[in-house]
Amino acid sequence: MPLFQTIQCNETTKILIWEITESFEELFSKVVLKEKTQQRLNGMKSQMHQRAFLSVRMLIQEMGFTDNDLHYDEFGKPYFDCHNFISITHSHHFAAIIISHETVGIDMELQREKILRIADKFVDCENKYLSPENVQDYVRELTIIWGAKEAIFKIRNEKGISFKDHIKVGAFSLNENQTEASLHFDDLVKDFDVHYKEMKSANFDGSFTLVYAFEK
Ligand SMILES: CC(C)(COP(=O)(O)OP(=O)(O)OC[C@H]1O[C@@H](n2cnc3c(N)ncnc32)[C@H](O)[C@@H]1OP(=O)(O)O)[C@@H](O)C(=O)NCCC(=O)NCCS
Structure with a gap:
């Protein structure tokens, strides 16, 4: 197709x-x-x-x-x-x-439990609102955060940006489809609108998360 x-x-x-x-x-x-x-x-x-x-x-x-x-x-x-x-x-x-x-950036990821193992490498302030109790939802949330950080990285494209230390994704709900994020790097703060959407295909097992960000 x-x-x-x-x-x-x-x-x-x-x-x-x-x-x-x-x-x-x-x-x-x-x-x-x-x-x-x-x-x-x-x-x-x-x-x-x-x-x-x-x-x-x-x-x-x-x-x-x-x-x-x-x-x-x-x-x-x-x-x-x-x-x-x-x-x-x-x-x-x-x-x-x-x-x-x-100015936009996009990222698409397959939702996988593998992300649990690397969460501490890219999540920091987001831990305040994340709830790891429900593993399935936690994987979905982590995938959105990862996608948001990749999309923002693709917009700014600057050497030295750390997903964990420099990009902060605001609280969001899996029932909604947008949040905000900010990049704190090189004495500057840049704000972004972040949108996310989950999708499945009949031809492929698993769910995907599409994330895109606009620089404000
Ligand atoms: C470059 C990077 C953003 C690509 O993302 P990815 O998830 O591996 O791959 P995707 O399929 O989503 O994106 C690939 C596309 O990104 C684009 N891309 C590559 N480098 C880019 C850059 N520096 N800036 C913006 N876009 C870039 C290209 O279009 C590429 O596809 P193409 O070459 O076929 O046209 C990613 O590998 C990266 O370097 N991320 C930041 C590093 C990092 O800090 N990671 C881990 C933190 S814990």
Whole structure:
């Protein structure tokens, strides 16, 4: 199945999610790649990674852009020549992009109990409102926090940012779909609106968490 979901977040912001069910060959036959992108594709060890990378190109085409419009800075952050911002994520059988006139970041993660083992590496002030008693909910909450921090990192893209020490995600409820966060780094405080959405696919076991953030 190609386009899995489209979310119109606001007037100038759109999220496109691709469910990667096509083979490498099928995807490859549908995209036009510039030389630099082709080289990157050739260097990828896993075919799943290649399929995700090609799916992102499908999404870009879906939005009326081409691979020629997409560039990367020295840290790997993607950008367009035009006034649109873009952020990219891929996780297992999903790939997603967010395109906006605002500064945005996106992350998608599979909800896994594995996150319990690394919680103390990226959670700090959030412990005040988290409740580890219900493991299933705790995993969902941790995945939202992780996704929010990744999305904010992708916006700011600054060396030295620690998820645990510098990014604070405000209290939120699993029944809602948004919260706030702030980045405290280099004597500056930046505030963000964070949105999250959980999703499942009929073709794949497990639930995914999509998180996207806007810099205020
Ligand atoms: C770069 C990073 C943000 C990628 O996130 P990820 O969850 O591994 O992977 P995702 O699939 O969600 O995102 C990958 C995409 O992010 C984008 N990206 C890569 N580096 C980026 C950067 N420095 N800034 C913004 N976006 C970046 C790229 O578009 C990439 O996909 P593409 O190269 O195929 O186009 C992440 O690996 C990272 O470095 N995080 C911060 C490090 C950290 O502090 N981690 C642990 C704290 S406990």
